């Protein structure tokens with residue numbers, strides 16, 4: 837017996853599969869770093885780690901201003 841053909845809802849985005857992405861170069865760095873996560877907080881913490889480790893920034897240099905800039909440049913994408 838063939839299984840009944842089930843239409844897959846390709847056009848309906850599954851909220852569980854939506855990823856947030858942030859590209860470091862979108863805030864002006866010459867850098868190929870991309871943060872990926874499910875929440876803004878995940879992205880922000882990855883960015884904080886990246887900025888201190890790879891851009892030599894001090895934690896106190898990661899200001900609310902910079903966080904807001906990051907948030908403004910977070911893009912949603914499907915897996």
Ligand SMILES: [Zn+2]
Pocket residue numbers: 860861865867868869886890891
């Ligand atoms: Zn970077």
